[in-house]
Amino acid sequence: MARQDGLYSALLAxxxxxxxxLKFSAAMSAALALPASYAPRVAAAVAAAPRIPVIWxxxxxxxxxxxxxxxxxxxxxxELVLDTLSVxxxxxxxxxxxxxxEAAMRGTMSTYPNGYIAVVExxxxxxDGGVYCTIxxxxxxxxxxxxxxxxxxxxxxxxxxxxxxxxxAAGGPTGAIGAGHAVPGAKVxxxxxxxxxxxxLTATIVHFLTFKAxxxxxxxxxxxxxxxxxxxxxxxxxxxFERGEYVTAWGDEAARSGWCLYQMxxxxxxxxxxxxxxxxxxxxxxxVKSGHGCVGCTxxxxxxxxxxxxxxxxxxxxxxxxxxADQVGLGLVGxxxxxxxxxxxxxxxxxxxxxxxxxxxxxxxxxxxxPPMADSSARSDSSTEGRTDR
Numbered sequence: 276m277a278r279q280d281g282l283y284s285a286l287l288a289x290x291x292x293x294x295x296x297l298k299f300s301a302a303m304s305a306a307l308a309l310p311a312s313y314a315p316r317v318a319a320a321v322a323a324a325p326r327i328p329v330i331w332x333x334x335x336x337x338x339x340x341x342x343x344x345x346x347x348x349x350x351x352x353x354e355l356v357l358d359t360l361s362v363x364x365x366x367x368x369x370x371x372x373x374x375x376x377e378a379a380m381r382g383t384m385s386t387y388p389n390g391y392i393a394v395v396e397x398x399x400x401x402x403d404g405g406v407y408c409t410i411x412x413x414x415x416x417x418x419x420x421x422x423x424x425x426x427x428x429x430x431x432x433x434x435x436x437x438x439x440x441x442x443x444a445a446g447g448p449t450g451a452i453g454a455g456h457a458v459p460g461a462k463v464x465x466x467x468x469x470x471x472x473x474x475x476l477t478a479t480i481v482h483f484l485t486f487k488a489x490x491x492x493x494x495x496x497x498x499x500x501x502x503x504x505x506x507x508x509x510x511x512x513x514x515x516f517e518r519g520e521y522v523t524a525w526g527d528e529a530a531r532s533g534w535c536l537y538q539m540x541x542x543x544x545x546x547x548x549x550x551x552x553x554x555x556x557x558x559x560x561x562x563v564k565s566g567h568g569c570v571g572c573t574x575x576x577x578x579x580x581x582x583x584x585x586x587x588x589x590x591x592x593x594x595x596x597x598x599x600a601d602q603v604g605l606g607l608v609g610x611x612x613x614x615x616x617x618x619x620x621x622x623x624x625x626x627x628x629x630x631x632x633x634x635x636x637x638x639x640x641x642x643x644x645x646p647p648m649a650d651s652s653a654r655s656d657s658s659t660e661g662r663t664d665r
Contacts, residue, residue, distance in 0.1 A: 429464070
């Protein structure tokens with residue numbers, strides 16, 4: 276039964292229909308890679324759930340993840356879950372300021388110890404005592420430690436909160452790090468991306484509301500439902516890769532025909548994310564579909580490791596670390612046909628491993644008491660290691 280002060284009641288008060296709510300529950304089941312039969316269970320759990328307090332902190336950032344949060348439209352994200360959570364503190368969108376804002380944050384922390392969600396956006400600068408980012412005269416790094424240590428969970432949204440992002444790139448003077456490194460020992464779920472996809476944030480929270488457990492993660496704390504597959508294996512341009520059909524110059528006939536962007540520096544073959552399936556702007560599009568190669572923004576140190584974005588070939592599969600897309604275009608490794616064949620073998624092996632992981636997770640889902648996906652951050656299977664080893 277739905278709580279009168281719960282999430283479902285708040286949704287009804289906002290004019291959300293039962294039909295829309297059930298459509299949302301089905302969409303969340305799909306986002307979490309659960310069978311369609313789990314939609315009623317998701318609906319029942321969300322309907323009975325309380326409104327969880329949220330403290331949203333912003334450090335060194337461009338506010339891109341807040342922008343994504345605010346632009347989540349359609350009755351699938353903000354209107355159904357995020358906007359009806361009790362967002363008690365968010366500097367960008369809250370009406371209060373100064374001492375009143377500080378009081379709101381303190382009030383949530385004292386009223387709901389270990390019962391609120393901390394969302395961290397932006398990197399955490401720690402150089403020179405954290406002087407490069409202060410709020411109310413207090414180092415942001417100190418605020419993050421205090422808030423996150425008392426939270427039910429910390430969700431790091433965006434690449435900067437994941438591992439420092441752009442502020443943490445080589446040459447940066449601020450000592451920027453991610454939330455997980457700033458608060459060792461805290462429960463942190465990472466949703467990297469520039470920006471993160473709000474659907475993944477929603478699905479992460481819905482998973483907890485449904486199963487009273489956070490989704491399974493890889494060794495870097497990224498949920499497997501969102502970061503468990505290569506972009507390359509989900510890409511709508513993949514068939515062109517297999518046929519050796521590549522864009523070789525921006526605006527050429529191949530580009531206009533939607534051919535593969537691999538030789539233009541696309542990092543999809545070594546980037547794990549669900550961008551091709553979740554997409555952005557109400558599921559309308561994503562960078563590769565719109566004609567721009569993936570820059571690998573969900574991967575560690577992507578500003579340094581993935582650049583230059585329009586030249587360097589991903590260090591994956593049959594290629595040496597110093598091989599460039601230009602060399603591949605000239606026929607290295609026996610030409611495009613042989614190259615594609617070797618890549619296809621590697622993709623097949625990865626898919627078999629991914630399928631095995633999926634079967635294991637689905638088996639866990641079927642358990643009568645345990646949540647469907649137990650935390651697997653400590654897993655050391657070869658497929659996870661292969662994803663993170665550079």
